[in-house]
Amino acid sequence: MTRERIPIEPRRVSPGTRAKILAATDHVCARPGCPERATDVDHILPLWLGGSNKEKNLEGLCPAHHAAKTKAEASLRAKAKRIEARENGTRRERKPIPSRPGGWPKGRKIPTRAGSK
Secondary structure, eight states: OOOOOOOOOOSSSOHHHHHHHHHHHHBSSSTTTOOOOOOOOEEEEOGTTTOSSSSGGEEEEEEHHHHHHHHHHHHHHHHHHHHHHHHTTHHHOOOOOOOOOTTSSSOOOOOOOOTTO
């Protein structure tokens, strides 16, 4: 199965668009109930899912909500890549951890108490 590639726009939002988005919400976070100051502009639909840099796809977020949203999207993107690799047969083969002569990990010393031999 071949999937259609989505052309991705550049990630950067122009400073003018950024200022317009933040001013439209009076610099308040777009998440309901969050009174924090919006300092970040984020894509509602991520670029990797076909979103755009158009104003209707941008929102102002506080740093905490932006970080949480980005973390959740990164997890989804990683899962999508694993599924695609499995379907295309390009999945990376897992290799066992090599054993080391003399035990694991190399160079680790057992702590001793001061004065004991």
